[in-house]
Amino acid sequence: MAPRRKVRRPAKNKNGIPVFREDTDFSLYFRDVPSRSVPVGDPTAARRVSKSVSEDFQVLLEESLAGKTAEMLLGEKCDRRLNDGDMTPEQTIRQYPPPQEELDLHGKTAREAIESTRRFVETSRYRGKRTLLVIVGKGLHSEGRAVLPDVVEAELARLRQSGRILAHRWERGARRKSGAIIVYLNPM
Structure with a gap:
């Protein structure tokens, strides 16, 4: 009979919560894309994934900003609609x-x-x-x-x-x- 291989799991504290090393890249654990999983303990793989994610972010950011004026962006940032001029001061105050x-x-x-x-x-x-x-x-x-x-x-x-x-x-x-x-x- 062949000896069983021991599966190595991350260490856990007294409450059962995994304990990570200081060099752990936590962004890897909070991704929605499962195809980019990186083995724990491989820092070079983590850097490669991190670089591709930042490039993806840049592409997504450029796409989301395409065709928007500064006024539109400020309106979104301030949580205002651009058509707020139709509201009376009383209606506006009710939203304050x-x-x-x-x-x-x-x-x-x-x-x-x-x-x-x-x-x-x-x-x-x-x-x-x-x-x-x-x-x-x-x-x-x-x-x-x-x-x-x-x-x-x-x-x-x-x-x-x-x-x-x-x-x-x-x-x-x-x-x-x-x-x-x-x-x-x-x-x-």
């Missing part, structure tokens, strides 16, 4: 997420609040945020009349005229009920 970042202006002067609001809107637009919450307070602890709601709302109106903001509204629908403004940004 809940506030992604917030700015608390409690304790600031009017000038500081205006500058902070302008800077906050610009940096949030740059970061790709769509919806913001600006907390101005109700003015319950102010001496006299609340100043921040007026100046911040006026600054947001200026930013809307410049095209940086799509719209803004008071969080609870009315200024006297709310101490925060929700801001909907236009994408860059």
Whole structure:
């Protein structure tokens, strides 16, 4: 009787998960194309397959980009349709997420609040945020009349005229009920 050949399997840890060597190319294990399987432990074969895969990727990339303008590619990247001009601002706002970042202006002067609001809107637009919450307070602890709601709302109106903001509204629908403004940004 001939001795049995011992099949060599990858080592496993105490949880039964295979343990790989440091030089293992994991991309080989996550391929959809079974014809390119590479024997474990053959680094030259792995390099050959890796090179052909990168060439295939380049061909696929060129095919997918053929005939597309930069505007079309940016529209896809920003997850926008090119026909969004047909939507009203209300329809567009319904697609916006809940506030992604917030700015608390409690304790600031009017000038500081205006500058902070302008800077906050610009940096949030740059970061790709769509919806913001600006907390101005109700003015319950102010001496006299609340100043921040007026100046911040006026600054947001200026930013809307410049095209940086799509719209803004008071969080609870009315200024006297709310101490925060929700801001909907236009994408860059």
